[in-house]
Amino acid sequence: MNIGTCTLVGAGPGDPELLTLKAVKAIEAATVLLVDDLVNTDVLQWARPDARVVHVGKRGGCKSTPQAFIEKLMIAAVREGEHVVRLKGGDPFIFGRGGEEVEHLREAGIVCAVVNGITAGLAAVSSLGVPLTHRDRAHGVLFLTGHAKPGEAGVDWVQVGATAHALHLTLVVYMGVSRIAQLQQGLLAGLPGHTPAAIVRDASGAQQQHWVTSLAGLADTAAHHGIASPAVIIVGDVLHGVHALANDRVHGVVRTASA
CATH class of the missing domain: 3.30.950.10 (Tetrapyrrole methylase, C-terminal domain)
Structure with missing residues (x-):
């Protein structure tokens, strides 16, 4: 089985110039991007042309994609050999539910990398x-x-x-x-x-x-x-x-x- 990779990437607070170099490299390498609603879509300029971009809106007070469904998407894509980037506004580990996602990925036997962003x-x-x-x-x-x-x-x-x-x-x-x-x-x-x-x-x-x-x-x-x-x-x-x-x-x- 060709196992892929998964990286949680902090897209920062809004200004795309606040992305870290490491975040840009992760976006460039991704074959699948799961993008939160609060992410400035300008950061997708660094995505490869053939990358699959899936918008999984998560905004307080609005209808959101269920967290469990997002986690299933991540696990399934990694198992299919994709290089998955979970793109989150701000930092994944500051009120971004990144901790929950890392735990579920570990339970599925998947090691997940994390790239911090400016909160x-x-x-x-x-x-x-x-x-x-x-x-x-x-x-x-x-x-x-x-x-x-x-x-x-x-x-x-x-x-x-x-x-x-x-x-x-x-x-x-x-x-x-x-x-x-x-x-x-x-x-x-x-x-x-x-x-x-x-x-x-x-x-x-x-x-x-x-x-x-x-x-x-x-x-x-x-x-x-x-x-x-x-x-x-x-x-x-x-x-x-x-x-x-x-x-x-x-x-x-x-x-x-x-x-």
């Missing part, structure tokens, strides 16, 4: 010109999901807020817009209402938008602007730097992403 949370803060961590403002960062598994309560936002306040952490929340009011209420139990907050939509993409507000104004900002996924929510004192950069921009020193 949307990092791209989002970078687009604002501020860091995730800072010696004076943030001693660490928490990446969290706002999307609870069916039947589960999800993240304890009260505890998260208290921990972030005690340890001076930046919070980066994926898939949290649909539950932003609940998230805000919980965080306010531990964090001051004036804590800076931001929402970045389509981070690094051509249509990127961002809104900077406070934790107390987070849900109202999302509702007023009709913000929808894909968006990343950032909460923390590192965002004070956005206002500093805006002041510098007046003097022609730097430019921030357009809002």
Whole structure:
């Protein structure tokens, strides 16, 4: 039997120029590409002409291809001798369900390689010109999901807020817009209402938008602007730097992403 290969590839947050060289090489070598909905299709310019491209949409709040079906496709294609690339937005191992796919492939006797990509949370803060961590403002960062598994309560936002306040952490929340009011209420139990907050939509993409507000104004900002996924929510004192950069921009020193 001619066994093929499988590689999970992070396509990054949107800008195709943020692909790693290793990701480009994997795409060029693929005979089958299983592409998530959040992947910028411009990255397919590196695919070989005879590669089979299968779009297996996975977007929060929308109808998606069942995960079990995707895993069956991957296993079947590898067993047919194909060089499979599972192309995911951001990084496969940060809220990309890459861990589940690797486990199922291993159970099927298939070794899977992983190529990391720039995750949307990092791209989002970078687009604002501020860091995730800072010696004076943030001693660490928490990446969290706002999307609870069916039947589960999800993240304890009260505890998260208290921990972030005690340890001076930046919070980066994926898939949290649909539950932003609940998230805000919980965080306010531990964090001051004036804590800076931001929402970045389509981070690094051509249509990127961002809104900077406070934790107390987070849900109202999302509702007023009709913000929808894909968006990343950032909460923390590192965002004070956005206002500093805006002041510098007046003097022609730097430019921030357009809002």
